[in-house]
Amino acid sequence: MRARDENRGWPFRRVAGLVLCAVALVGLLAIPSDCATPAPRAVTLALQWIPQSQFAGYYMAQEKGIYAKYGLDVTFLQGGPNLSSMDALLGGASVDPQADFATTWLTTGIQARLEKKAIVHLAQLVQRTSLILISKKSSGISDPSQIAGKRVGIWGADFAIPPRALFQSYNIIVEEIPQSASMNLFLQGAIEVASAMWYNEYHLVLNSGIDPDELNTFFLDQYGLNFPEDGIYCREETVEEDPSFCSAFVRASLEGWEYAFAHEEETLDVVMWRADEVHTGTNRVHQKWMLERMRDIIQAPEGTTPVPLGTLNETDFDFVAYKLTRAAGSAAPPKYSEFHRDLEGVGVTP
Amino acid sequence: MSRFLQALWRDRGLAFKLILLIFLSNAMIFFVVFYTNYGAARGELVQSAEDNARNLAAATANRIEAVLRGVETVPETLANMLQINPMTAQDLEDRLRLLVAQNSDIYGMTVSFDPYGFTPSSLYYAPYASKPRGEGEPQLTYLGGPSYQYFYLDWFQIPKLVGLSLWGEPYYDEGGGGIIMATYSVPFYRMEDGDRRFLGVVTADISLDKLREFVSAIKIYQSGYGFLISQNGTFITHPKSTNVMNESLFSLAEAQGDTELRQIGRAMIAGQSGFVQVAQGAGEKLSWLAYAPLPSSGWSLGVIFPQEELMAGVVNLNRIVLILVAIGFTVLFLAILLIAKSVARPLQALAAASRAVARGELDAPLPPSHGGDEVGQLTHSFSSMQKSLRQYIKDLQETTAAKERIESELKIAARIQMDMLPKTFPQTAQYSLWASMEPAKEVGGDLYDFLQPDEQHLYLLIGDVSGKGVPASLMMATTVALFRAFASEGGPPEQVLLRLNETLASRNESMLFVTALCGRLDLSNGDMEYASAGHNPPFLLRLDGQVEKIEKPINLVLGVQDGIPFHGGRVRMAPGETFFTYTDGVTEAMTSAGELYSEERLIEALSAHHADNPQELVDHVRITVEEFVAGADPSDDITLLTVQYLAPSRAWKEVRLVNRLQEMERVEIFLEEFAVESNLRLDDQARIGVVLSELVANVLSYAYGGAGEQPVCLRMRREVDDIWILLEDEGTPFNPLQQAPPDDLDKPLEEREVGGLGIYIVRQMAKRVEYLREGGVNRLTVVMGLGLSASPLGQ
Incomplete structure (x- = not known):
């Protein structure tokens, strides 16, 4: 009964919330419109994956009118296993740049800088690496060194960087198998080790009927390989031309994240709607798991000094930059100051 | 507490006790019978439901299995052909179209080659024939492109890596059908220079709509249904369409916090079959789940039916039984009440009558007797007891009276006897x-x-x-x-x-x-x-x-x-x-x-x-x-x-006289003799002489009033210190002691009346003077004490 009541209560609460927000928006917009604020500026954000809680903050910034508040009208570009958000930001061989901003991993961003691509890091959301390697205990792999020679599912593009760094540090060679978005390769026994995001595929495996105690997991940051993940990037020219535009976008996005963490169920409604729209084949408990893990990796871990949302820790940057520079055989790692651009109102304690 | 109950029970009337006891025992019997019956009916129902559900699950699984196996042969045959003889693109594409057209269960087929596998010049070659949306020949498209690198997809990569033909997880096909597909993939190879080289995968797709028809044909009671899950536990078919491809048994289990459901899901994807009770959703009604595996695909078929509906027949029957019981109990209650009242009322009347009898009202009226039942018999017995009691009391009263009479007579007798x-x-x-x-x-x-x-x-x-x-x-x-x-x-x-x-x-x-x-x-x-x-x-x-x-x-x-x-x-x-x-x-x-x-x-x-x-x-x-x-x-x-x-007795000395004064001489002689015999002193003799002369002379003179010779008897006896004198005559009754004391004592002797003075003197001198008239005899007794100096008796 209680569950039903809650279910019945949801739409009401949601409507009430919307009404409140609408009232707030009218209040906020009333003055700028009177002051002749121009029509919202169209903005495209390239997300590095399919719609899910990983991007809950951006969705909520859009959904709750936070972007609109900053004079932005954001369109999301969906990513995928073989659809790099960097490509969307920078344009491909014969493709024009599609996006104004992109989310991607720090590794991807630094890699792009090493390749002399004109991108700039604006804000760092995920502070810890959540990419893990998993294997069934029945495979007998309990230590990274035992991965040697095994079929290991590796995602394309920048998803391959952290696992490869691990193999490199253990000095092992593995049989890399391109891994699709699903875990079926792993579940059906085609590969012994799979890449998995802690907030996503790990939980998918659990909800395919495999119990946690039947799995061995390798968290890369526990092996000294902390690769901070999602961050917000733009082309150099964009921030050069209009830093306030970038600042508005980043601040709105961060506000969206704060809202998402504070309003979990409402956020899940939005995420589920966006997921169902493109038939991602997901469910609410999974997105809930993901949202909770995002909170874990975006906010500072317990016991550490909290950093303002969006801050890129320079030490983390230096580590990743060093690792990637060495792997690429380049001599000079990018400088933090060149890679990252401080924006007004970002990375500071409000 | 028990004492309180005891008191409560003890003071209750017959009707209350009867009703309570009969009610309780009846209720107990009823509930035992009811629950035994219910348990048996429920057991049988569940058993038959289980049989039904298992059969249904197995039968449906077999139907699906038959379809799947039928579909499996098509790509397998094509793959075999491709392993033996390479085909030209035209041949291959024609054949694909033909196969799709010929096999109604197959939605689409592809022969997808490994990168550069068909020709070294082409990264992609994957012709895909699929049924058109409307009528017509199958359409042919070519898979592969920057946004659809099919060789990284599961349906391609898993059979390639595993080296086996298999059904893949159902998926939304973005490149081909744009619908939910299940794909059977058969890898094919070619022997080149002694090596078996992987060339690609032949697949056959079936629409989930096709499978859903079989499963949705499962109808049990009102809301019973069937569902199909994939080897990952994901719903392939489910009456609730949003569950399909989105939820799995495990996500439902997690959402509901239901670890049992998770275990059931693990059993299902492990290829087991079973029959278990499940809760459908948190706080939802209980249901039964029968499941059976689909061995070729690793999927599992579940059949759900709600317990409530399964039990509906029993519940309805129970409702009818309960209503009947309620009516029956009401009738029973009234019947007991009637009986109890009919028993208790005459009993109460009898009790009142017996109290009256106990108070002694033996004629207290009894309640009228009704027929020959126990109460009637009791009334009758009581009536005869009352009669007997009355008779008995009457007899008792008579007996008591008689006894009292006897006793009083005995008392009199005893008194008389004591008087003896x-x-x-x-x-x-x-x-x-x-x-x-x-x-x-x-x-x-x-x-x-x-x-x-x-x-x-x-x-x-x-x-x-x-x-x-x-x-x-x-x-x-x-x-x-x-x-x-x-x-x-x-x-x-x-x-x-x-x-x-x-x-x-x-x-x-x-x-x-x-x-x-x-x-x-x-x-x-x-x-x-x-x-x-x-x-x-x-x-x-x-x-x-x-x-x-x-x-x-x-x-x-x-x-x-x-x-x-x-x-x-x-x-x-x-x-x-x-x-x-x-x-x-x-x-x-x-x-x-x-x-x-x-x-x-x-x-x-x-x-x-x-x-x-x-x-x-x-x-x-x-x-x-x-x-x-x-x-x-x-x-x-x-x-x-x-x-x-006290003393020896002495005999009387007697002299018999006649009524003549001359006899006084004999009296003097008699006194002389007595004095000697009795050792009298002279002074005593003299005093006695005075008394005798007075009394005897008086009697001789007046006793017979001048009649002829009549007897006068004088006796004397000494008793220790007393002299007893008895004077008897048979004359007219005369008590000389009643004569008034003489009033002429002052007169000279000659002038006074004879007699009066004489008695006076006698009384002065004697200790005791008594007169008695007895048997026609005047007897005068005089006792005279002897003087102090009198000689002792016998000396």
Whole structure:
């Protein structure tokens, strides 16, 4: 009964919330419109994956009118296993740049800088690496060194960087198998080790009927390989031309994240709607798991000094930059100051 | 608490108890039957439901399996052909179209080559034939492109890596159908230079709509349904479409926090079959789930049906049964109430009537009797009891009256009998006698008597009849009567006892016996003869204070055996000595502590008061006994009989005269002689002479009033220090003592009337003067004391 009541209560609460927000928006917009604020500026954000809680903050910034508040009208570009958000930001061989901003991993961003691509890091959301390697205990792999020679599912593009760094540090060679978005390769026994995001595929495996105690997991940051993940990037020219535009976008996005963490169920409604729209084949408990893990990796871990949302820790940057520079055989790692651009109102304690 | 309940129960009426007990026992029986029945019905239903569900699941699984296996052969055949002979693109594409067109279950097919596998010049080659949306020939498209790198997809990569044909996880196909597909993938190879080279994958797609039709054909009751899950537990078909491809059994289990559901899901994807109870959603109704595996694909088919609907038949039946029971119980309640009331009402009336009877209202009306049931019988019995009681009370009253009459007669008898014992005791010159008896019961067994048949002898009797009550008192009366008879005939005491014994023993039917002591005192000399028949020995109180116990001889008690001899004894008593007899009631008088008065105390009392006269002595002994027992009820009659010998008896000296004054001379001569015989002193003789001359002359002159010769008798006797004078005539009644004292004492003698002065003088001189008219005889008795100097008697 209680569950039903809650279910019945949801739409009401949601409507009430919307009404409140609408009232707030009218209040906020009333003055700028009177002051002749121009029509919202169209903005495209390239997300590095399919719609899910990983991007809950951006969705909520859009959904709750936070972007609109900053004079932005954001369109999301969906990513995928073989659809790099960097490509969307920078344009491909014969493709024009599609996006104004992109989310991607720090590794991807630094890699792009090493390749002399004109991108700039604006804000760092995920502070810890959540990419893990998993294997069934029945495979007998309990230590990274035992991965040697095994079929290991590796995602394309920048998803391959952290696992490869691990193999490199253990000095092992593995049989890399391109891994699709699903875990079926792993579940059906085609590969012994799979890449998995802690907030996503790990939980998918659990909800395919495999119990946690039947799995061995390798968290890369526990092996000294902390690769901070999602961050917000733009082309150099964009921030050069209009830093306030970038600042508005980043601040709105961060506000969206704060809202998402504070309003979990409402956020899940939005995420589920966006997921169902493109038939991602997901469910609410999974997105809930993901949202909770995002909170874990975006906010500072317990016991550490909290950093303002969006801050890129320079030490983390230096580590990743060093690792990637060495792997690429380049001599000079990018400088933090060149890679990252401080924006007004970002990375500071409000 | 239980005491409270007990009290509550005890004070309740019959109706309440009946209803409660019958209700409780009925309810208990009903519920046992009901639940046994319900349990059995439920068990059977569940069993049949399980059979049904298992069969349904297995049958449906088999149908799906048949379709899947039918589909599987198509790509497998094509793959075999491709392994043997390479085909041109045209041939391949034609054949694909043909196969899709020919196989209704197949939605689409592709032969997808490994990168550069078909021609070295082409990264992608994957012709895909699929059914058109409407009518028509299958369409042909080519898979592969930057956004659809098919060789990284599961349906391609998994069979390639595993090396086996298999069904993949259902998916939304973005490149081909744009619908949910399940794909069967068959890898194919070609032998090149002894190596088996992977070339690509032949697939056949089936639409999930096709599978859903089979599963949705499963209908059980109202809301029972079937569902299909993939090898990952994801719903392939489900009545709730949003679950399809989105939720899995495990995500549902996590959302509901249902670890059991997760275990069921693991069993299902592990290829097991089973029948279990599940909760559909948190707090939802219970359901049963039967599941069966689809071995070729690793999928699993589940059949759900809600328990509520399964039980609907039983529940309906139960509802009807419960309604019937409620009606039945109501009827039962009313019936019991009616019976209980019909039983209780006459019972209450009877109870009221019996209370009335108990108060003594024997005529209290009874409630009317209804027929021959138990209450009727009870009423009838009660009625006859009432009648009997009335009769009984009546009889009892009569009997009591009769008994009371008898008792009062007995009391009278006892009084009469007590009256038989003499209550006045003679005090003569020769002896003084006193007796007392205190009966322990109304009619005592003790007896005493005395008799003086002649001038010389005094007979005494004291006795004790064994036993108490009426028989004993009758025996006592007989004994006393016989004693009087025998004693008056004379003879020594042993002879009296002998005759008593003979008579009593011959008629003693009730075998009572009598102890008795008989004595005969010779008044002339103080000899006391005695005989004892088993009686307490008497005491002789001597002048010097000695108390002699007279124990011998001993004889048997009276009334037991006739023909036995009796022996007597004899003691001489001096004047002033006392013979004391008693019954065992004296010595056996008992205190409440059980101490006896005893012979010692008796002797002590006698010795202290040996000089007392018999009355004082008897009173004294009685007082000491009373003081001793101190209020304890006497256990036996207490009887005392005492005689004190005073003096030897003397005979009267008599002279017979006629009514002539001349006879006075003879009177003078008579006095002279008497004076000599009785040792009178002259002055005493003179005084007597004065009295005699007055009295006798008076009688001679007036007694007969001048008639002819009539007799006048004068007697005299000395009793120790007294002279007794008796003057008798048979003349007209005349009491000289009634004459007024003379009023002419001052006149000279000659002038006064004769007689008046004479009586006056006599009264002055005599100790006692008595007149008695008896049997036509005037008797004047005069007692005159002798002077101090009178000589002692007999000297």
